[in-house]
Amino acid sequence: MYLITIKEDKCDGCGECVEACPVNIIDMVDGKAVCEDSSECIGCESCVAVCPTEAVKFQEL
Ligand code: SF4
Numbered sequence: 557m558y559l560i561t562i563k564e565d566k567c568d569g570c571g572e573c574v575e576a577c578p579v580n581i582i583d584m585v586d587g588k589a590v591c592e593d594s595s596e597c598i599g600c601e602s603c604v605a606v607c608p609t610e611a612v613k614f615q616e617l
């Protein structure tokens with residue numbers, strides 16, 4: 557299982573991670589990317605790779 561957390565203060569709202577996620581578990585909320593439930597994350601790390609500000613933190617639990 558994986559845990560995806562997105563640092564709000566680092567996110568610039570570009571939406572790249574939302575587009576990149578193959579299972580659509582990242583959403584934009586008030587201009588910031590949010591992953592409220594990463595239980596369906598497949599661990600591809602695409603969100604980490606595309607983020608220009610290193611706002612996405614990926615953890616394998
Ligand atoms: S690691 Fe892959 S599946 Fe998981 S949230 Fe990021 S883009 Fe989506």
Ligand code: SF4
Binds near residue numbers: 566567569611
């Ligand atoms: S790719 Fe990074 S900066 Fe862009 S919306 Fe996602 S978390 Fe925010």
